[in-house]
Amino acid sequence: MIRFAIIGAGRIGQVHARAVAAHPEATLTLVYDAFEAPAKALAEARGARYTLDIDEVYNAADVDAVIIGSPTAMHVEHILGSVRVGKRVLCEKPVALDMAEAVRCMEELGDEARRVMLGFNRRFDPSFAEINARVADGEIGQLQQLTVTSRDPQGPPAEYVAGSGGIFKDMTIHDFDMVRFFLGDIVEVSAFGTNADEAIKAAGDFDQAMVLLRNADGALATIVNSRTCAYGYDQRLEAFGADGALNAENLTATSVRKASATQTQAQGPVLDFFLSRYEAAYSRELDAFIAAVVEDREISPNIVDGVEALRLAEAATQSAREGRTVRL
Ligand SMILES: NC(=O)c1ccc[n+]([C@@H]2O[C@H](COP(=O)([O-])OP(=O)(O)OC[C@H]3O[C@@H](n4cnc5c(N)ncnc54)[C@H](O)[C@@H]3O)[C@@H](O)[C@H]2O)c1
Known part of the structure; x- marks a missing residue:
């Protein structure tokens, strides 16, 4: 049984707590947050204790592994603090705010x-895992183009x-990692960003982006x-x-489709957000983490994957701001 602490009891902390609760070889013993309300709520919901003192996580004898879901700016401190005291770590993306x-x-x-896995x-x-394995098996021949579409329901x-x-x-960091998962190291990045959302524009960020990438073999990827x-x-x-091609389409709660005099192929709504759409992925991620901890072996994706995805994110930011292709 692997005994977990969760650092950061927000949206993703709750997702991981659910995966831990559902896993037969995992148990949640401790929740840490900078604020009492989220820490207490998550700990009580999952039958764990909570603390507002990070050292309690590091010193806890009944914590083998730590899941880090704190704000990105805190990730490095929480990774280093946990690893220094011998804990295993599953840390959310991105590793940090800068390279x-x-x-x-x-x-x-x-x-x-x-000892560290990147989320x-x-x-x-x-x-996506099946397509990756089938591409690696040569089922569609030489991979030439990858298209990754990722749109959130709301900002x-x-x-x-x-x-x-x-x-x-x-x-986009998730999509950069997906492109690396298929195409390996990337040598060129061209990115464009724009705004349809006034609040995000006012915060100084883009809310729409497209990125074109190329690897050393000339294979191309597009991220939307x-x-x-x-x-x-x-x-x-x-x-x-x-x-040939391999496609993964959106998932819906059921496969029921409606045909009528005015429409065909109408289906129920797509799964609403990351908790439901990637529920199986979070649980398989935890499975892979626990297997690596139990067998004391290398964990993938690792810190290098985190750093390399961030390198692509910085290149894309530069490309979009300067209106030019960035070569790596
Ligand atoms: N893999 C995924 O699908 C996925 C999805 C969402 C978020 N994330 C990542 O998870 C991280 C958290 O995102 P979120 O959406 O859960 O954010 P959130 O704002 O919902 O939750 C963050 C939590 O951290 C707490 N917190 C604030 N300062 C803290 C500190 N110094 N130490 C510990 N906790 C602190 C907040 O009180 C809050 O409970 C981000 O790095 C984000 O990129 C990953």
Whole structure:
């Protein structure tokens, strides 16, 4: 049984607490947050104790592993603090708000980096994972183009945007990791950003973005992002190769379709947001983390994946701001 502490009892902390509760080899013993209300609510809901003192997490003898869902600016401090006292870590994306901090984290971790997993949960989505495995098996021949579509149902609150690092580091980071999952290292990035949401514009961030990337073999990827989407959480992927294509479409609660005199193929709404759409991915992510901890082996995705996704986010930010392609 792996005994977990959760740092940060917000949206994603609650998602992880649910996955831990559902896992037969995991139990939640402690919740830490900077504020009492979220810490207490999550701890009480999951039968754990809570603390407002981070040292209690580090010193807890009944905590083997820590899940970090604190605001991004706190990730490096929480990773280093947990690893220093011998805990295993599953940390949410992105590693940090800038490359210098992420690289410092990687360097300070040294060999202990093997104890840290990065929360790129979409690699564990059953559909995306299957496409990745089938591409690797050569089923569609040489991979030539990857299209990743990711649109949120509604924008985050302004205070979240302010501390998020911007759309490329906060949102597109998942898609940068997905592109690396399929195409490996990227050599060119061209990004465009624009605004349809006045509140996000006022916060100094883009709410719509498109990014074009190329790897050293010449394979291309396109990422399509929007912070808002009228029909819900739009999460699709297409891998296009010399011998065919593999597609993952949006998921709905059931597969029921309606046909009538005025329409065909009408379906219920798409799953509403990350908690429901990626529920299986978070649970498979936790499975992979626990298996690596139990077998004491390398964890993937790791800190290098976190740093490299952030490198792409910084390149995209520069590209969109300066109106030019960035070569890596
Ligand atoms: N993988 C995913 O699908 C996914 C989804 C959402 C968020 N995230 C990531 O998770 C992190 C948290 O995002 P969220 O949406 O849950 O935010 P949130 O604002 O809902 O929750 C953050 C929580 O951290 C607490 N907090 C504030 N300062 C703190 C501190 N110094 N130490 C510890 N806790 C502190 C807040 O009180 C709050 O409870 C971000 O890094 C975000 O990028 C990942």
